[in-house]
Amino acid sequence: MNKLRAQEIAASPVMVNVTCDGVPIYIQHVDEHNETATIYPLGQPEQEQTVQLSSLQEH
Template sequence: MNKQRAQEIASSPVMANVSYKGDAIYIQHVDDKNETARIYALDQPENEQEVSLNDLKEDYR
């Protein structure tokens, strides 16, 4: 996922369909400098992690 789109999703009040390794996730924050995102799986909000933007996929259905 590109950085600009990840930032749009993170700042939007509308939930987007984004996944990380097949799991539906929520993007909390995007780190411009490192091109990473702070995310958590929707079913495990207590397990936050920092991942590469390249590993995020948006489902356009």
């Protein structure tokens, strides 16, 4: 996923269907300099992690 789209999704109040390795996730923050995103699986905010934007897929 490109960083501009990831930032749009993170800022949007509308839930967008995005997965990381097949797991539905919520994008919490996008780091445009490192091209990473802070994410967590839906309903599991305690499992926060940082991943490369390239591992995210919008459906």
